[in-house]
Amino acid sequence: MSEIDLTLLANKQTALPSLHRQFLEPRAMKSGFLTALTWTIAALGSIPLFSVIYMLIIQGGARLDFEALTALPPAGFEDGGGFGNALVGTLVMVGIGGVISIPVGILAAVYLAVLGPHSKLAKTARFVAKTLTGFPSILAGVFTYAILVITFGYSALAGGVSLAVLMLPTVVLAAEEAMRQVPQKMTDAAYGMGCTRTQVILKVVLPTALPGILTGVMLAVAGAAGESAPLLFTALFSNYYISELMEPTASLSILIYNFSAMPFDNQIELAWAASLVLVLIVLVFNILARLLGRPKY
Amino acid sequence: MASNHFQNNASASTLSGPPSTGDYITDSVFRAVALTCASLLILLLAYILWEIGGKALPAFKEQGLGFITGTTWNVNEGQFGVLPEIWGTLYSSLLALIIGGIFGVTIAIFLTQDFLGNRFAAVFRTIVELLAAIPSVVFGLWGIYVLIPLLRPAADWLHEHLGFIPLFGTELSGPGLAPAALVLAIMILPTVAAISVDAFRRIPYKVKEAAFGMGTTRWEAILKVMLPTASSGLLAALVLGFGRALGETMALAMLIGNNNQISLSLFAPADTLASLLASNFPEAGAVEVQALMYAAMVLLVITFVVNVIGLAVQQYTMRKFEGKK
Incomplete structure (x- = not known):
């Protein structure tokens, strides 16, 4: 019926627009052009990642062996060598950062999510955590320099503290978000059974929110492992394995930074190999975060 | 019983x-x-x-406020001024924001406006997120050995033929503003893209359906309906991306050349507040440390203001769409 009407109308040459898609119409062409442009930009945007990964595998993979992972950094014209001490140093300092920031962060998040979510303190703390995530990481180094390095000198402990400052807001915000996802019914049921708030938190909220909290922790660890700016003048660098916490300590990122500016091929190859290891560490924690963070409910 | x-x-x-x-x-x-x-x-x-x-x-x-307007950094004579660093910080971040902003918002459109099937969109989102996971020093290393050699021929050509434009006024002799800003753009791209994706997701689907129902093409819907509706969220994305660029340290310390000068040229070496801190702190004496602390304070104030503006805009957007308090 309607088709007949349309043909009738068309025959009478009434001003009825064509109802078929017209690819050569200016607006359709504009749309097509912009679509092509978007695809191009998206493709261009992913080139750097692939280029970085390619370089890491080709340059870094070529040099990555047991010696590189365990030996001490080579001096100027030496061949061989590795970054074993930097690898250990990075793990130690990220460990210190985690030991400080994870408990404090989770407890702070407990307050923000469960104990007093609408209190003035919680609102301020949330705002502070958000501003701290956007903080330049080097300022964590400057802060630690002011409170620790000036008195005690460069040390692994100072490096760990500066990493803790950076990890704290990430842990807090992620843990709070995870605890908010816990269904109200579950906590209500626990209160109904006569639990104290602490029992509700320890036995219901924290176990239920654990995957989300672990995601935040893993992301914080991944971020801290890749950080270098705060370590520059807190942990400094060292050419030897770490023997105590109060002495200058090597880290992978500072090793890459130092070696990248050296005029020796050996050091530059090692910088690429160290980058590969660093990226692998960061990626492992990122993937863990993803796997753990799959919502259960 | x-x-x-x-x-x-x-x-x-x-x-x-x-x-x-x-x-x-x-x-x-x-x-x-x-x-x-x-x-x-x-x-x-x-x-x-x-x-x-x-x-x-x-x-x-x-030093007083002369610190902010001074242009020399001379430890021996106790002269400290950070105007070139402030200029370098703002200039490099702005360039990075222009490039990273265009790419980030476009990629957000690409991810949310039905260009890809769900599965491919998830893969592409992972690629962008992985970009955020790569440490700053690794980007620095990549910049030195991949990007700078790649840019040099193009930069030299631009300088030779268009050298009268101040932007191309010098040769790229190695590290400089252009490679630093490009790497910075790559580094803020994931931030901008992620917040922009959120902004687009927040728009109710019926808004788009209404636009399509009026007979718009896909891009008319995007440009005339989606972009204006998401504008405040996009603004938040750009401001927070800018904040991130201001504080970025290592890649810049490795790529920008750490040269205490004010120049419009994209290929001249420059310096930023963060890379000034990074390169001078380890060997600084007591007097210089005080000056560096002052510089850190300047950086802190700038990034704090930018971040608070960004967070406020983001908060405003959430309220607008969800009626949240």
Whole structure:
């Protein structure tokens, strides 16, 4: 019926627009052009990642062996060598950062999510955590320099503290978000059974929110492992394995930074190999975060 | 029989009963500890401001506001000025924002406006997120050995043929503003893209359906309906991306050339506040440390203001769409 009407109308040459898609119409062409442009930009945007990964595998993979992972950094014209001490140093300092920031962060998040979510303190703390995530990481180094390095000198402990400052807001915000996802019914049921708030938190909220909290922790660890700016003048660098916490300590990122500016091929190859290891560490924690963070409910 | 059962349990007092004194004590202690930890977060920010501010005070008294307008950094004569660094920080971040902003918002459109099937969109989102996971130093290394050699021929050509434009006024002799800004753009792209994706997702689907129902093409819907509706979220994305660019350190310290000068040229070496801190702190004497603390304070104030503006815009957007308080 309607088709007949349309043909009738068309025959009478009434001003009825064509109802078929017209690819050569200016607006359709504009749309097509912009679509092509978007695809191009998206493709261009992913080139750097692939280029970085390619370089890491080709340059870094070529040099990555047991010696590189365990030996001490080579001096100027030496061949061989590795970054074993930097690898250990990075793990130690990220460990210190985690030991400080994870408990404090989770407890702070407990307050923000469960104990007093609408209190003035919680609102301020949330705002502070958000501003701290956007903080330049080097300022964590400057802060630690002011409170620790000036008195005690460069040390692994100072490096760990500066990493803790950076990890704290990430842990807090992620843990709070995870605890908010816990269904109200579950906590209500626990209160109904006569639990104290602490029992509700320890036995219901924290176990239920654990995957989300672990995601935040893993992301914080991944971020801290890749950080270098705060370590520059807190942990400094060292050419030897770490023997105590109060002495200058090597880290992978500072090793890459130092070696990248050296005029020796050996050091530059090692910088690429160290980058590969660093990226692998960061990626492992990122993937863990993803796997753990799959919502259960 | 049944009543016996209940009595037995009640007398054993293991299954139910009011909280014991121990429970009460644990409860108050735990809550006090959680409260302390939340307050610690606020105290941390206050302590950071206090420490850096306090250590910067002598330099502030000595240099006054001349520190911000001065252009020389001479340790031996005690002359410190950070105008070139402020200029370099803002200029490099702005360039990065223009490039990273265009790419980030376009990629957000690409991810949310039905260009890809769900599965491919997820893969592409992972690629963008992985970009955020690559450490700054690794980008620096990549910039030195991949990007700079790649840029040099193009830069030299531009300088040779269009050298009269101030932007191309010098040769790219190695590290410089252009490679630094490009790497910075790559580094803020994931931030901008992620927040922009959120902004687009927040628009109810019926808005787009209404636009399509009026007979718009895909791009008319995007440009005339989606972009204006998401505009405040996109603004937040750009401001927060800018904040991230301002504070980025390592890649810039490796790529920008650490040269204390003010130049419009894209290929000239420059310096930023963060890379000034990174390169001078490790070997600084007591007087220079005070000046560096002052510089850190300047950086802190700039990034703080930018971030607070960004967060405020983001908050405003959330309220607009969700009626949240």
